Amino acid sequence: MDEGVRNVYSHQIAAICGATAARVRRDLMVIGYTGSPIHGYAVKELIESIDLFLDSPEGQRVALVGVGNLGLALLAYFTGRRPKLSIVAAFDKDPEKVNRVVHGCRSYPLSQLREVVGQQRLEIGIITVPAGEAQTVAELLVESGVRGIVNFAPAPLQVPPHVYVEELDVTQALEKAAYFARKSRVGELKT
Amino acid sequence: MDEGVRNVYSHQIAAICGATAARVRRDLMVIGYTGSPIHGYAVKELIESIDLFLDSPEGQRVALVGVGNLGLALLAYFTGRRPKLSIVAAFDKDPEKVNRVVHGCRSYPLSQLREVVGQQRLEIGIITVPAGEAQTVAELLVESGVRGIVNFAPAPLQVPPHVYVEELDVTQALEKAAYFARKSRVGELKT
DNA sequence: ATCTGTGAACTCGTTCACAGCT
DNA sequence: AGCTGTGAACGAGTTCACAGAT
Numbered sequence: 001m002d003e004g005v006r007n008v009y010s011h012q013i014a015a016i017c018g019a020t021a022a023r024v025r026r027d028l029m030v031i032g033y034t035g036s037p038i039h040g041y042a043v044k045e046l047i048e049s050i051d052l053f054l055d056s057p058e059g060q061r062v063a064l065v066g067v068g069n070l071g072l073a074l075l076a077y078f079t080g081r082r083p084k085l086s087i088v089a090a091f092d093k094d095p096e097k098v099n100r101v102v103h104g105c106r107s108y109p110l111s112q113l114r115e116v117v118g119q120q121r122l123e124i125g126i127i128t129v130p131a132g133e134a135q136t137v138a139e140l141l142v143e144s145g146v147r148g149i150v151n152f153a154p155a156p157l158q159v160p161p162h163v164y165v166e167e168l169d170v171t172q173a174l175e176k177a178a179y180f181a182r183k184s185r186v187g188e189l190k191t
Numbered sequence: 192m193d194e195g196v197r198n199v200y201s202h203q204i205a206a207i208c209g210a211t212a213a214r215v216r217r218d219l220m221v222i223g224y225t226g227s228p229i230h231g232y233a234v235k236e237l238i239e240s241i242d243l244f245l246d247s248p249e250g251q252r253v254a255l256v257g258v259g260n261l262g263l264a265l266l267a268y269f270t271g272r273r274p275k276l277s278i279v280a281a282f283d284k285d286p287e288k289v290n291r292v293v294h295g296c297r298s299y300p301l302s303q304l305r306e307v308v309g310q311q312r313l314e315i316g317i318i319t320v321p322a323g324e325a326q327t328v329a330e331l332l333v334e335s336g337v338r339g340i341v342n343f344a345p346a347p348l349q350v351p352p353h354v355y356v357e358e359l360d361v362t363q364a365l366e367k368a369a370y371f372a373r374k375s376r377v378g379e380l381k382t
Numbered sequence: 383a384t385c386t387g388t389g390a391a392c393t394c395g396t397t398c399a400c401a402g403c404t
Numbered sequence: 405a406g407c408t409g410t411g412a413a414c415g416a417g418t419t420c421a422c423a424g425a426t
Contacts, residue, residue, distance in 0.1 A: 036385085
């Protein structure tokens with residue numbers, strides 16, 4: 001849209017986001033927006049439909065647990081990146097890291113998590129604590145009303161079925177890349 | 192093994208890593224290690240088999256491009272975590288961030304990437320640069336001999352088929368969690 | 383011609399379920 | 405009884421391929 005393009009075809013979208021034209025059309029079917037065979041999809045309306053489908057109009061606020069290196073990096077990264085998704089509270093058990101404002105986000109002691117998350121009705125939690133504490137933190141978040149979790153700790157979380165967990169295991173990702181790099185070198189990649 | 196357990200059954204492994212017994216057995220089939228119906232899998236031998244399958248005995252060394260918040264956090268995170276996988280060189284285009292030693296890892300200007308990665312035969316690259324620079328960096332890495340990439344930039348990379356790319360889009364993960372959190376709230380989760 | 387929307391086919395990882403073993 | 409190894413069935417996401425529209 002910034003480039004002044006009014007209409008776009010599925011194969012153009014596919015090229016941009018690294019997919020196939022068929023997959024783009026399939027996904028847009030789910031969104032419910034219908035293009036025209038002549039002009040493809042109207043960019044402005046398409047964006048609106050996608051926003052309507054994906055975003056909450058009033059925005060969603062996020063809690064982050066674990067203000068270590070990774071937690072800090074995420075706070076910096078998300079500041080002002082997605083207007084509809086902002087990290088509004090950070091928690092840590094280390095008293096040193098607590099009761100400050102980091103990248104525009106207030107940090108609290110872990111003991112106040114239930115209170116803050118509950119009162120502010122935060123529904124999404126990011127876990128960046130060591131693996132051993134992840135499950136405890138997850139349970140705390142869930143009890144406080146969180147329904148979606150992004151878990152950076154290399155530990156599988158056990159949560160009730162109404163809670164969605166997105167696992168982001170950095171070590172695992174690196175190991176995967178290392179594995180396939182090695183296999184492609186030896187030429188043993190599965191055929 | 193640290194707990195002195197000598198043998199373990201597939202359903203026990205499954206419970207630990209959040210999978211099903213059937214899946215564990217399937218995966219171990221691929222590894223090639225065979226357990227016994229009486230005693231299950233011998234922990235020590237199993238670990239050795241997995242290491243043999245997954246790891247390179249001589250270890251693999253990794254390059255990191257983009258010494259921002261996220262890059263720094265990753266450097267700190269991986270220091271001494273996986274002995275067989277160490278980040279040995281970091282790169283950035285910002286002269287301020289360069290020619291230092293961060294968490295035991297030397298940082299170089301981007302212009303030296305080809306030289307350093309080539310000479311040290313680094314095969315794995317981590318990309319933590321802004322989205323707009325990711326493709327350029329990826330090409331540079333591939334030209335220098337990298338065969339496995341972990342990409343944190345929210346941009347799909349175009350690479351030759353012998354290069355494996357693991358995409359780790361933090362924003363996307365958060366959006367996914369937010370989406371499903373919202374759906375589970377409204378009770379509209381697909382049935 | 384060229385594009386969309388979509389039923390049908392396909393792919394590939396997961397799960398079932400059971401023979402074989404002790 | 406309880407476990408493993410594995411052929412077979414299953415299922416969810418992807419791709420094919422074509423009718424319909426202009």
